[in-house]
Structures are given as structure tokens and as C-alpha cells.
Amino acid sequence: MDKRTLVLKFGGSSVATVQKIVAIAERIITVAANNRCVVVVSAMGDDTDILLDSASTLHPERYPREYDMLLATGEQKTIALLSMALQEKGALARSLTGWQARIKTTAQHRKARIIDIDTKTIKDCWKRDEIPIIAGFQGIHAENITTLGRGGSDLTAVALAAAIYADECQIFTDVDGIYSADPRIVAEAVKISEMNYIAMLELASLGAQVLHNRAVELACKMNIPLRVLSSFIEGDGTLVTHNIKNTPTISGITVEKQQNVINVLYKQDSIHHHNCWKLLEEHNISLSTVHWSRYQDSFLLSFATSENQAKQIIQAIETTIGKDLEHIDSHRGQARISIVGVGIQSSEYVFSAAHHWLMNHDIPILLSTSSESRFSFHVNEKSANFIAQELHRLFHLQ
């Protein structure tokens, strides 16, 4: 059998202690015995937070170049330790920082984008039978160390996979795959063996914290098969590809709790539109919940926010719109339930079946939004688990 080329990425919780690093070294050696590998790692556990805490009085966010200089030490520590652990077990390994691995990025500190990877260093490692151990999250622009922002190590892994034409980019995490629902809510939830990027993207942005959606987008664009696996439990995990054939119509059901639904009615005025958009953006409101509609001479804006930022955003809207504000209400204790599946929009069956069930059970919906591959609605948080369980059964997800 030909060797496959793989990128193996281990996140912060998989390398949180030296003991865990030793355990994943074992895992890497097993995989590397039959495959050509590149390993990408994050900073250990809370190391990034600890570094930022140490700098907190110096306002690191004001000095993005120095911020990146500081944070990049986190992954550099992990690669050194993992490389030692591999060599302790008799493997050949070589740690590489972002610049040593020639990961070139844009100039934007704290949220740089990878623009090029020269794979010479990696190929030199392979020639010497060394496993390259690469610091995720970091790169270089004109001799400055840059970092990629949230989910950066996943992005490094996917970009490397594209650069070396990897057969698969394997993301090792705390969970052993993507599930049809949160097993803590829906006991019958099952692991999905294969799914489509689009469904994964919806799940990623709906709080399945396993993969960052920027990384899924990049994998989708670059056509890199992604596999989500557990760092410590054997198994095939979930494979994410373009393939739609093996993707079920409905991939899963997600539940996001502690939501607050806000309705704002105000006199039509384009400056108010503009200001409201700005406010929503500033407060990082997920645009997937935002709904605008015209109501006589007024506009109705509905959206969901987390409970702890509701009060602040309501005040901001009242200040901004001033006397043109006609009505504002806020509903605490909501949960957003989403049914996710590729092409769900064109499958009338899903919508009608879900609506029918909700109606039959007298469940009031406060806000409902949908996309090509998602149907979401807000219900009272108290009934959310029951609804997720019943819909999971209704759509035969188990």
C-alpha cells in the first residue's frame, strides 16, 4: 500500500500537560509508521491565556506586533516538548516555528492570513525521515512574527495540507467525532461517519466547538478532506468532504441556550439602519439570527443575543435611535434549535414535518431563520432538550 500524506493537528487540550504530549507522541508514531506525516500543534492548555494575563497591565492589544511576538512563544514551547517526547520514544522529529516552516502571511498582526507556504523545509525533514512538528497559529511577514487569530492552528493545518497535497487533514480533539446532536442532551445521538463541508460549516458556527469555521471554509475551498478524531480514543472519527452522496439529508440538531430574543420597531430612516448594523457588528451578533422586515412605515428588527449582553445592546439601540424608537422588547430564557443538513431548504419535507410537530405540541416559536442548509427557531429554553430529543427521533437520526 502506498504511504498516504497526512497532516495531524493537536489542539491545546490534547497537549495540555507533558503527560498528554507523551501520549500523543505514541499516537503520532503509530500513524507515522505507515504514513508520511506533518504534525501541527497549539499552545499547551491555558498557556496562551497565562501569557496574556502576564501582559495584561501593558495593554498588549494596543501593540499587535508585540502581542504576536509574545503569543508565538506558546506553540514554540509545545513543538520543542513534543519533538523531545518523540525522540525519547526513538522517533526522528524536528520542531519548526512558523517562520522556519516558511508559513508566509499577510502583514495584519493578530489576524494574519496565510498567503504562501514554501514546503522545502518540510520535504527536507522527510528526506531525513524526520517528522516535522510545526507550530500552529503563527507565521511570518517580512521577518515579523504574525498570528492567525482564533482557530489559527486549524487554519495552519488545513493550509499545510493544501501545500503538501495531503490526502487528509486530521484534527485530533477531545471528542471522537461529530455527533447528530449533543449526547448530553439527546441520549440517542450518533456519531456521523461522513459529512459534507457545508453541513460542517453550519454545525461549526452553531456552537459545535470542534472545528473553527474559517478552517472548514478553507478546507472546502482547497478540497482537503478533514477528519475529526479523538486524541486519546482509537476510532475513525468523522470525515468531512465535498461528497454529498454519503451525507445524510439531516446531519444533526444543535441547541444553543441562554439566548435573548430582541425585537425593535422604529421609524424608517436609513441612518438608523446603518447605525443598527454597526451596533450588531460591534456586539458580534451572529448575523444568522438577524431578521429585518418592513411593517407599515416602520421597520422591525429582530435578533438574538446572549443573555449577558442583552441589556447593553438594548441601551445602545435606545440611545442611537432616540425618539424614532417605537417599541423594543426582550425575551430572556430562549434557546435556538437548529436542524442542519445540506439542501435542507429544498427538502420541503423537513420544514413541514418540523412545523407540524411543533404545532401539534403547542410550542410557540419566537424567531425563526433559515439558510440553504439550516432551519433554526427560538423556543423557551425549558422545552429545548425535549424538542431536540423528539426531532432527533422524528428525523430518524439515531
Add this chain to the structure above:
Amino acid sequence: MDKRTLVLKFGGSSVATVQKIVAIAERIITVAANNRCVVVVSAMGDDTDILLDSASTLHPERYPREYDMLLATGEQKTIALLSMALQEKGALARSLTGWQARIKTTAQHRKARIIDIDTKTIKDCWKRDEIPIIAGFQGIHAENITTLGRGGSDLTAVALAAAIYADECQIFTDVDGIYSADPRIVAEAVKISEMNYIAMLELASLGAQVLHNRAVELACKMNIPLRVLSSFIEGDGTLVTHNIKNTPTISGITVEKQQNVINVLYKQDSIHHHNCWKLLEEHNISLSTVHWSRYQDSFLLSFATSENQAKQIIQAIETTIGKDLEHIDSHRGQARISIVGVGIQSSEYVFSAAHHWLMNHDIPILLSTSSESRFSFHVNEKSANFIAQELHRLFHLQ
């Protein structure tokens, strides 16, 4: 007045906390107002030890490349934080790792030597009015991060000073200069305002822990004036140069306690000489205490060691020499007192005065060694402080 070009080096205890980093930022800004500066820093306080502790189960010493990769994060953290602190106070600053500052070294990990510094990056900083903040102790060889070994940050500072033709290399430390004796032992000890490299070298290797002797050697060779200053107390410190005119005949008196003097008598045999040299080297015995002499058909080897390694080295000698060993004795509780000064050897007065005083006070000497600029002798530890105080007075050092 023309601006002077200065290297300012701050050691680990000067940057041990963010508060201290903020304090030295203030100091740097004052100096940089009238001078063109490059700043070199070490890792914060115990950070290097903490990094090594974290790796201890992985035997980092076996993997020198990864060892350097790990340790280099220490200074990288300091440069980021110091650069933030300077910018918080309104200064322009830019952190530079060893490779960014283009400090090229030999390939030897853990004890690399600086072979070249391309000063372009530093000059670019100056053009933008930025203070370059450079990670000490680290460099690069063929894209590998290297470290310089003990006293490495001092070496970085001196090498940088040579590369940028600095007027002075200022070493900021815990003490406000070099003293004629340890003030805890000799109350009348005075700060020396100016001294010669050679005297400083003797003092450095005699336990005045302020400057590492490799750095003094390099400064001497490169003709870089060194200044030892306190990080937190104002003052001119001690200037170390080639100048001999302002250097007193006797610079100072040092006391090293907890010494053990060992005498070994063995049958003449060149293989024993060779093996003994190897043993002394392996145990890092200061060669300045080693004395060999022929005694009839035998050889007498005398040397001093620290008390805690005496037993081990005696056993090793017994094993090595075997049946040719004629006698071995060991004297605990010794102290080495050294009188240091350039040209002391040619100043008969010092030797005769010291010997005369010792004789008059009935003080037995166990071992005495000397160099061009040092006269040392071992006495019972209990009388060491008294002797140092008296000789300090005798030679009018206060």
C-alpha cells in the same frame, strides 16, 4: 553633544516581573533620550528554570536542538513585554528575536558562538526612531535557533556592541558596580569606578557573579568598554576598559568559602597525568587552583574543589590511579582568598606584604597559586573574613 551609541543589557533579575520591566522601561527612555541605544534582555527571573523543569521528564539535554527551541521562548517573552512597556510610555520600540536581529552563530546547540551580526535590522529600527529590544542568549545557524550557554546574554550584548561600534556596553545588574571586596565581609569595601579587563576577568572567575568571564574576554578582545550599573539605583557604576592608568595596582580582594583542598601523590606515569586532567575537567575544577609538582619519583597534584563534590572526585581518582596511588588527603572547611590586580606579579611589594602579614599572624596556608594578576591562598574558612578585612586595610583599598 554628539549622541553616543550604547548597548544596554538587563539580566534576568532586572526583568523578573512585569513591574520591574516597567521600571527598566523608564530607565531606558531616560538613556535613549540622549543616546542611540540597543537593548538586550535575558529571560524573566526563573523562567529558564521553569521551562527546563517542565521538560525534565523528556531529557531535554539529549536533544540540544529542541532544548534551544524551548529555552529561546524565555527571552522572546521578555522582549515582547518590554517592548509593550516602552510603547505604553510613549516610546517607539521593536522586539527582535535572535534570528530577527540576524545574530548568526556556529551550529553547536546549547553552546553556540556568535560568528556574525548583520546590523541592518537594528539600523532600520534607528531610522524609524525605534529602540531595538533584542533577545539575548540566542542566535541562528542555518535556520535553527541556537543558544549561547551560560552568560549568553552578556555575550550577545558585547557582540552587538562590537557590531554597531558602540561607545559602551552597559550591563545593568543587581549591584551598583564592582567592589574592592564583598561588602558583607569587608564593611570598608569601596566601589571601583574604573578598572582593567584583566582585573575584571580575575574577579569574574573568582566568584564576583556580576559579569560572565566569556563576555569580559570578548569585550577585551573587541575593545568594548563595559560598564556595570544597577538597574534600579542611579549611578556611574564601574567602567571596565583596557586603560591601565586609572586601574589601581590592587583592584580587590575576593573570598570563596566552602572549599576543599585535595593532595594526591602517585607514581609517575603519563597515563595517570592524562586521566587526572580528564577527571578535573569533567568535574569542572577551576584550573586556577590546580598545582602539580614532582616529588622524587612521584607526582604531587593539589587542587581545590567545592565541599560537595570532594568525595566523588576522590573516589574517581582512587579508581583511576589504582595501586600507583601513594597518598591522598582532603581538607574541608577551607576558603580561598585572592588579591586581584593588574601586574600584581611584578609588584614584589604585594607578595611580600601579604606573606609578611600572614606570617606575623601565624596563619597557615594550605595551597597558594598565583597568576599575572592574582595571588590566591587557601586558609581555614573561620579566619577568612578577618584576613580579608585586614588585607583590605593593609593595601589601603578603602
